[in-house]
Amino acid sequence: MEKALLYDALEGTISYAEIIDVVKEIMRQPSQLIEHVAYSIKKSLLAAYPQILGGEIRVAKLQPPVNAELEEVAVTIPV
Secondary structure, three states: OHHHHHHOOHHHOOOHHHHHHHHHHHHOOOOOOHHHHHHHHHHHHHHHOOOOOOOEEEEEEEOOOOOOOOOEEEEEEEO
16 A cells, blocks of 8 residues: 555555456345345455455445335444
8 A cells, every 4th residue: 555655556556446346246146134245345355455454344225125214224344
């Protein structure tokens, strides 16, 4: 990450496009719980990018099918 911060160098960071590809692949797999989806994203990202030292994974379901007016339900897990 130091290269990205000091020298504006892409090789010092992780490509958002690559992260999106990982998430898209996970989202193709059926899952009943957003907690499971968040954990799968975490596991896949850490396996693909061992340089990740921390952060959070947040998964939200927009307009969940519940008997209440909610914009979303979400889960956030630490990395």
